[in-house]
Amino acid sequence: MTGQRERLYSSSSPPPFQPWPQFTLFCSASSASSWSLQATSPTPGCRNSQGEKLISGTHPVRAEGSIRYSVLLLLEEETEGFAEFVRSLHGIFLERGQPFEILVVASGTEWFARKELESLENTRASTRILVMPRGTTQAISLKAALEETSGEILFVCGSYPQITSQSFAKLLDALDSDTDIVTPWRRHRVDPWISRVQSRLYNRLVGLLTGTKLRDLSCTVKVFRRQVLEETDLYGNLYRFLPIVAARKGFRTKEIPCDHLQERGRSGWYGFTEYFNRFLDILTVYFNTRFTRKPLRFFSMFGSGFLVVAAVITAYVFFQRVFLGRPIGGRSVLLLALLFAVLGVQTAGFGLLGEIIAFTHGRQKREYTIEKTI
Numbered sequence: 001m002t003g004q005r006e007r008l009y010s011s012s013s014p015p016p017f018q019p020w021p022q023f024t025l026f027c028s029a030s031s032a033s034s035w036s037l038q039a040t041s042p043t044p045g046c047r048n049s050q051g052e053k054l055i056s057g058t059h060p061v062r063a064e065g066s067i068r069y070s071v072l073l074l075l076e077e078e079t080e081g082f083a084e085f086v087r088s089l090h091g092i093f094l095e096r097g098q099p100f101e102i103l104v105v106a107s108g109t110e111w112f113a114r115k116e117l118e119s120l121e122n123t124r125a126s127t128r129i130l131v132m133p134r135g136t137t138q139a140i141s142l143k144a145a146l147e148e149t150s151g152e153i154l155f156v157c158g159s160y161p162q163i164t165s166q167s168f169a170k171l172l173d174a175l176d177s178d179t180d181i182v183t184p185w186r187r188h189r190v191d192p193w194i195s196r197v198q199s200r201l202y203n204r205l206v207g208l209l210t211g212t213k214l215r216d217l218s219c220t221v222k223v224f225r226r227q228v229l230e231e232t233d234l235y236g237n238l239y240r241f242l243p244i245v246a247a248r249k250g251f252r253t254k255e256i257p258c259d260h261l262q263e264r265g266r267s268g269w270y271g272f273t274e275y276f277n278r279f280l281d282i283l284t285v286y287f288n289t290r291f292t293r294k295p296l297r298f299f300s301m302f303g304s305g306f307l308v309v310a311a312v313i314t315a316y317v318f319f320q321r322v323f324l325g326r327p328i329g330g331r332s333v334l335l336l337a338l339l340f341a342v343l344g345v346q347t348a349g350f351g352l353l354g355e356i357i358a359f360t361h362g363r364q365k366r367e368y369t370i371e372k373t374i
Contacts, residue, residue, distance in 0.1 A: 313337035
């Protein structure tokens with residue numbers, strides 16, 4: 001079932017109550033929107049005709065905002081040991097003694113997720129599956145997951161642990177009142193050397209263009225406040241750049257050294273398409289973080305370069321005509337100068353058009369976040 005929240009229960013009758021130390025899951029087998037979490041023990045009551053639990057026999061239980069942590073697992077491919085990873089995460093958050101929920105975002109991996117989670121009897125009350133079409137980007141998956149969860153703090157990771165369990169706890173503890181995003185730095189990496197070299201060059205290039213000092217943007221694991229994802233515009237493959245994009249809104253990021261585990265994803269050299277897409281992503285972040293409000297400056301850089309080349313070629317032809325007596329007619333280099341001049345004017349015109357659009361529609365978009373009012 002695509003785009004619709006799926007449950008591990010499929011019977012026509014409501015599943016039994018499963019009380020937890022911090023919260024209890026009340027559910028309805030007929031409507032996905034009636035599932036909710038109550039941060040107390042089950043309250044005596046009855047069920048309506050749809051099988052919803054009622055408090056005092058009147059209204060279905062809704063407890064929005066009572067969840068402290070929302071754990072989002074991006075399941076994009078079938079990964080060995082996924083069920084054990086979910087079990088370990090459940091234990092980590094259960095030890096913290098605060099209400100939490102686990103949402104598996106299955107992008108084309110619905111049946112694998114069902115099969116893996118069916119064996120986790122003790123985690124059913126806090127684990128759900130959100131089915132997305134195959135090929136859905138991480139940014140879109142997170143935006144959809146945001147509407148299906150209510151946790152104050154979002155813990156995002158992939159389908160396998162990239163860092164140790166102790167590092168997970170370090171990330172959660174590092175999210176204090178002065179921090180909005182916590183991202184890991186896999187300091188002592190254990191993957192192949194070619195992957196380490198590529199990652200280092202990639203992070204340095206991003207840092208050079210954006211002015212950030214983050215050393216591990218490729219790690220999927222991140223911990224951040226709900227407000228960050230609500231107020232940050234993410235699309236495509238920009239999730240890896242969340243700290244950079246969010247910094248433009250005033251959110252603060254902390255990078256924590258963590259212990260790396262052996263990667264289970266792809267390693268070695270990638271295809272040309274992958275490198276080209278990564279380059280386009282970097283260019284997108286560079287433009288969005290520096291020139292969204294002033295596109296004329298971005299396009300003027302290229303337009304000025306084209307015009308300078310056209311001016312140099314024209315000066316060269318003029319010098320040969322005046323001092324060396326060489327005729328101008330029939331020389332293709334003059335057409336090349338004209339081509340660069342036209343490109344320069346057109347590129348600058350694109351920037352001017354973008355400036356008009358930004359001025360007209362940009363006033364409706366808030367690009368700041370109020371931290372507090374004293």
